[in-house]
Amino acid sequence: MHDHDLDLIAEHASGLLTGTDESRAAELVRTCETCAVEFADHTHVRTLLASAPAPTLSEFERTRLRRSVLDAVAPPKPAGAPWQRRFLAAAGAVAAIFVVVAGIGIVGQMSGGDDGFTLADGGESADTTAAAEALVPFDQSTRDALGEQAADEDADLQFEESADDAATATTAMPQLLVEVGEIDAAVLDSVLAELSAAVMDASEPLVVEEAVAFGATCALAVEDEILGLVLATVDGVSSQVFLTGDRTEPTVVILLSSDCSPPAP
Amino acid sequence: MNEPDRDRDLMARAATGDRAAFTELMDRHEDMVFAVAMRMMRDREAAFDATQETFLTLFRKADRYSGESAVSTWLYRVATNTCLDLLRKQKRRRTEALPDHHDQPDRSAGEPLESVEVRGDIEAALSSIPHDFRAAVVLSDIEGLSIAEIGVILGVPDGTVKSRVFRGRRLLAEKLGNLVEQPGRQRTDDA
Numbered sequence: 001m002h003d004h005d006l007d008l009i010a011e012h013a014s015g016l017l018t019g020t021d022e023s024r025a026a027e028l029v030r031t032c033e034t035c036a037v038e039f040a041d042h043t044h045v046r047t048l049l050a051s052a053p054a055p056t057l058s059e060f061e062r063t064r065l066r067r068s069v070l071d072a073v074a075p076p077k078p079a080g081a082p083w084q085r086r087f088l089a090a091a092g093a094v095a096a097i098f099v100v101v102a103g104i105g106i107v108g109q110m111s112g113g114d115d116g117f118t119l120a121d122g123g124e125s126a127d128t129t130a131a132a133e134a135l136v137p138f139d140q141s142t143r144d145a146l147g148e149q150a151a152d153e154d155a156d157l158q159f160e161e162s163a164d165d166a167a168t169a170t171t172a173m174p175q176l177l178v179e180v181g182e183i184d185a186a187v188l189d190s191v192l193a194e195l196s197a198a199v200m201d202a203s204e205p206l207v208v209e210e211a212v213a214f215g216a217t218c219a220l221a222v223e224d225e226i227l228g229l230v231l232a233t234v235d236g237v238s239s240q241v242f243l244t245g246d247r248t249e250p251t252v253v254i255l256l257s258s259d260c261s262p263p264a265p
Numbered sequence: 266m267n268e269p270d271r272d273r274d275l276m277a278r279a280a281t282g283d284r285a286a287f288t289e290l291m292d293r294h295e296d297m298v299f300a301v302a303m304r305m306m307r308d309r310e311a312a313f314d315a316t317q318e319t320f321l322t323l324f325r326k327a328d329r330y331s332g333e334s335a336v337s338t339w340l341y342r343v344a345t346n347t348c349l350d351l352l353r354k355q356k357r358r359r360t361e362a363l364p365d366h367h368d369q370p371d372r373s374a375g376e377p378l379e380s381v382e383v384r385g386d387i388e389a390a391l392s393s394i395p396h397d398f399r400a401a402v403v404l405s406d407i408e409g410l411s412i413a414e415i416g417v418i419l420g421v422p423d424g425t426v427k428s429r430v431f432r433g434r435r436l437l438a439e440k441l442g443n444l445v446e447q448p449g450r451q452r453t454d455d456a
Contacts, residue, residue, distance in 0.1 A: 010431040014405075016412065041438035042431070048441060049406040052387045055303035056296055061313060065295060068317055070284065073324045 004028075009035050013042035272336035280327035287324055294337065295320070297408075298344045304403045305348035307392040315351055319344045334417055341410070342418040345400050352396045390440035398433030405430045 005028070011017050012025035028035040057065065272293065278286035298319050302312035322343050330339055391399055397419075404415045405426075415426045 042434050045434045045437045046406050054300040057299050069320045072321055
């Protein structure tokens with residue numbers, strides 16, 4: 001009986017030996033049954049492990065991971081009103097967030113009125129009546145002013161109570177989704193007002209998926225629960241207007257283009 | 266610029282708070298980190314948590330990265346230590362048993378059923394061996410790292426790495442012995 005140097009055999013099976021050590025180990029494998037079994041065990045396990053498919057993140061997990069990590073390492077929020085803080089944080093992270101106060105066309109299912117918008121499914125260009133063309137940060141006073149302007153608009157909104165149909169394979173939409181026809185900024189405000197009311201009046205919990213994956217950077221911009229979403233086309237750029245914040249005061253609105261780029265002025 | 270140099274460059278930028286660089290680092294390594302975490306933790310949610318913690322550590326300690334070892338080695342180290350910490354905490358809580366909802370084999374990925382079942386057996390066997398052995402075996406035989414690299418990652422001498430890998434493999438051989446028939450598996454005390 002010889003002394004089995006099993007670690008030597010294991011090293012041999014691992015390809016760690018050279019020269020005389022390797023020759024000695026190879027000889028032991030040939031002549032010693034215990035050594036041969038040891039060699040076979042190590043080789044067998046190595047082969048099995050090396051051939052095992054690697055677990056991978058699903059796309060949802062990948063988005064969730066990005067969002068959770070990037071949110072956690074986000075710089076401290078600057079002082080200011082809640083909506084301002086959110087807007088600034090988003091702008092700092094993305095540098096691509098604009099809210100349009102004029103020249104807005106919105107694509108969707110809204111029935112047309114006499115305010116110059118047309119239905120979008122024909123792909124026709126917007127005939128907006130908005131005079132201004134510039135993109136400017138969306139502040140509360142502007143919204144208030146637009147709200148007054150829109151007071152007479154009769155936006156016949158269609159709310160969807162379930163996100164299931166709208167969801168893509170990897171993207172969950174908020175439960176309140178409204179798609180509207182091309183309108184101007186004033187009507188947008190009334191849309192948002194109705195959306196806000198629907199959010200506040202909802203009797204069922206508005207379960208919104210944590211990750212709304214419009215790309216990692218866009219997801220960054222939405223810090224809070226997404227309460228509602230308006231799909232829009234802003235100057236020809238497909239965009240989303242998120243209604244976020246506290247359900248008791250869903251006043252924060254962030255507009256993002258679908259590819260995280262700012263809508264073209 | 267080769268891959269390790271690109272990683273170093275990204276780390277240097279991440280250390281200054283460059284989020285784009287950090288995001289690219291995540292892009293490049295998140296699958297590797299998650300794969301190691303899954304092998305270590307087995308439970309998918311725990312592996313996700315470990316992956317998340319690894320990248321948070323990466324961001325917070327990026328300025329401490331010296332550049333001597335590859336970024337991937339540093340990440341392996343953080344990921345492995347994070348998993349070992351989590352496993353020790355689990356053990357302290359006496360929840361060492363398999364999680365109630367540990368992952369079932371994912372049969373939707375188009376793999377042959379055989380392969381999925383083998384993977385499940387391998388994962389079960391891995392989860393049954395001591396954590397330190399598991400880490401060494403995963404890094405050696407799945408991730409393909411050298412003994413020296415594993416020594417750096419685990420912070421132990423090469424001899425200890427070899428010992429853990431070999432002992433881990435022997436335990437796995439017992440568990441996996443009937444997975445694929447091996448000639449001469451019956452060990453005898455020959456002369």
